Amino acid sequence: MLWPALRALSHGELTSDQQLWLQQTFQLTPLARTEGPGAANSIAHRSFTDDAGTHLVLDVARISNSGWVFTLFYPAERPTTDIVEEHRSLFRKTIAHLGLTLVEITPATTADEVLIPSASHAEPDLPPHWSLPGRDLEQLWLRFGVHKDAPREVKEIKLRELMDTPAWSAAPADLQLQAKHFLRGATPPPQTEPQV
Secondary structure, three states: OOEEEEEEEEEOOOOHHHHHHHHHHHOOEOOOOOOOOOHHHEEEEEEEEOOOOOEEEEEEEEEOOOEEEEEEEEOOOOOOHHHHHHHHHHHHHHHHHOOOEEEEEEOOOOHHHOOOOOOOOOOOOOOOOOOOOOOOHHHHOHHHOOOOOOOHHHHHHHHHHHHOOHHHHHOOHHHHHHHHHHHHOOOOOOOOOOOO
């Protein structure tokens, strides 16, 4: 099984010459990847081993006519942070060079890598009641695809997105207080034990 270490979603039209440039630049085989998430949309990929001996797969997938997904996968050992950041830079430069619009990069490290759905197209994925586990803000980051060590600006965007859902009004009071402190940049208050 392949697991995504880094995924960049972009939008825009590519000519056949641009697609050929992309295959040549990334040294991709023009064959679809056959395993891992999103394999059905894959159009080209390349398997390789990095300097540390980690096996990786670089994949380009197409979603509808104008969606392009660049993904770095690993089958067993997660690549180093340096390799992931090298590919983040490569994906961003490629997206800019091809004139595509960056939609999101997962995991995000800057605010422009976070997808913010527009109000008219946002479909809340949470029911109107609180159904998420935990009473601690730190427990929620992974639920929303945010690593604990993600930059503050990324966490802030994801938190505001959660707070805009109908479910937020039913969130535990401790959690709401922690969120307010986080957004103000203050140290969160200690968590109180639930009453039994």
